[in-house]
Amino acid sequence: MMKIYWTKINEIIDETAEIKTFLLDCPEDFDWEEGAHTHFALKGFNEGERPNRSLVRHMSISTLPSEKSIGITTRIRKDCSEFKSILRTYEHGQEVALFKTHSNVPLRREQKNIYLLSSGVGLATFRPLVLEYFNRPDGVKHVHSLNVDSGRQFLFTDLFKSSSEKKFTSQFVDNRVDYYREVEKLASDQDGLFYVVGSDEFLLQNIDLLRMNGIKANQIILDKHKRRVPEFLTF
Numbered sequence: 401m402m403k404i405y406w407t408k409i410n411e412i413i414d415e416t417a418e419i420k421t422f423l424l425d426c427p428e429d430f431d432w433e434e435g436a437h438t439h440f441a442l443k444g445f446n447e448g449e450r451p452n453r454s455l456v457r458h459m460s461i462s463t464l465p466s467e468k469s470i471g472i473t474t475r476i477r478k479d480c481s482e483f484k485s486i487l488r489t490y491e492h493g494q495e496v497a498l499f500k501t502h503s504n505v506p507l508r509r510e511q512k513n514i515y516l517l518s519s520g521v522g523l524a525t526f527r528p529l530v531l532e533y534f535n536r537p538d539g540v541k542h543v544h545s546l547n548v549d550s551g552r553q554f555l556f557t558d559l560f561k562s563s564s565e566k567k568f569t570s571q572f573v574d575n576r577v578d579y580y581r582e583v584e585k586l587a588s589d590q591d592g593l594f595y596v597v598g599s600d601e602f603l604l605q606n607i608d609l610l611r612m613n614g615i616k617a618n619q620i621i622l623d624k625h626k627r628r629v630p631e632f633l634t635f
């Protein structure tokens with residue numbers, strides 16, 4: 401039986417004008433790995449005969465268990481779905497549900513350079529990977545993050561700050577031209593591992609470019625169930 405965890409919002413952080421992080425109390429037996437996503441559900445989602453899918457979304461967990469809160473970071477635009485228009489009204493103490501939590505993108509400790517490529521709020525998926533790397537850098541040569549956000553609503557800029565001591569570099573760009581120019585440069589590392597998070601269209605464009613620059617399928621890591629990876633990475 402799938403276990404549904406009901407928990408409460410303990411804090412809401414305004415990250416940027418449109419992006420919020422909901423910090424949830426961590427149920428005692430709820431655990432996850434860096435890069436995990438979960439099913440995040442609003443009150444009432446399982447009250448009908450069938451689960452109401454308009455009250456459920458996949459969301460990455462933007463925190464690590466050591467932070468003692470489950471972070472959900474999302475963009476809520478003025479024009480938004482029913483899900484987000486309800487979430488927007490939620491306050492401290494509101495109950496929400498989580499289920500089916502799994503990481504497709506844990507940190508790979510293979511003595512390589514890691515490149516974290518993301519668009520917009522996709523950076524949230526990588527926040528716990530970077531924290532995990534800072535806590536224990538073993539088996540990773542260097543990490544570089546490249547994030548594109550055309551609205552310049554750059555996220556987590558305190559954490560995503562270059563540091564030679566930590567062997568970490570971070571870059572934010574505000575347009576796709578600069579973004580893809582940078583990806584091409586990063587792809588000159590023929591031995592690197594390239595994690596990509598964003599819309600399917602974003603994934604496909606990144607994969608195309610990486611591939612044209614000699615990067616192999618087994619060097620590209622997507623936040624997709626392993627059953628679905630071949631749809632993106634068969635070449």
Ligand SMILES: Cc1cc2nc3c(=O)[nH]c(=O)nc-3n(C[C@H](O)[C@H](O)[C@H](O)COP(=O)(O)OP(=O)(O)OC[C@H]3O[C@@H](n4cnc5c(N)ncnc54)[C@H](O)[C@@H]3O)c2cc1C
Pocket residue numbers: 437457458459460461472473474475477479480481482483484521524525623
């Ligand atoms: C593994 C995985 C991890 C994910 N992690 C995250 C994460 O950490 N954070 C995150 O934010 N998302 C994440 N997503 C995506 C998430 O599941 C949602 O698909 C996404 O946030 C869009 O939410 P939404 O459908 O509620 O639409 P919205 O964000 O509200 O809207 C999306 C677009 O559609 C338009 N739109 C939608 N509905 C309406 C409507 N009724 N009327 C008018 N316009 C409308 C909006 O204007 C907007 O342009 C993840 C997805 C996967 C598969």
